[in-house]
Amino acid sequence: METKSDRFQIGKVHLEFATYDISRPSGQRQTNHVNIYIDVAEFMNLAHFILYGPCHSIMRACQNGAQDISQPLFQSLGGTSAERLAQYGRPRDDGKSLSRSVKLFAGKKENHYLFCAESGPGETDAKGLIVPRYGTNPEQKVSVSLSMAHLNEIMLMTLEHYRAWLSSWYAKNYNGFEVIQWQL
DSSP: OEEESTTGGGTEEEEEEEEEOTTSOTTOOEEEEEEEEEEHHHHHHHHHHHHTSSHHHHHHHHHTTSSOTTSOSEEEEEEEOHHHHHHTTOOOTTOOEEEEEEEEEEOSSTTEEEEEEEEEEEEEOTTSOEEEOSTTOOSEEEEEEEEHHHHHHHHHHHHHHHHHHHHHHHHHHOOSSOOOOOOO
């Protein structure tokens, strides 16, 4: 799992999940791959929940049996509509949208988390959301075990890179004392 800065300009944090089989020939080792794009505000809220909020204490409660370990601590749904896939020249063979989801669970190992990303067929609902239509069998699934320290490091580094990018963007695009408005 890695975070990337290549979608900051459209207000997204890009999380890339991949699995590899080192017994395969070089260049053919990747077995699963899921790209997740989370709105910056949602990612910042997740980072705050992990770094400064109750995430770690909830994780411990799950691991001690006080809370349901099968329920995600965080979940984000997204995807690309069938229409947009067609515009990109990458329509699915089944004509459906591409659903993507990422979930953070308390891991079974002490002080560890499980970050799971999956993708598969989806449908656009009346509100424009991409709803998964693959049940329990996604086309691609990657699960990554992270220690509490590693999860904190990923959140901190991604936040710092975003803040650096945002400062650079402001310096480039705003001269003087123009009013900047932020809306959610």
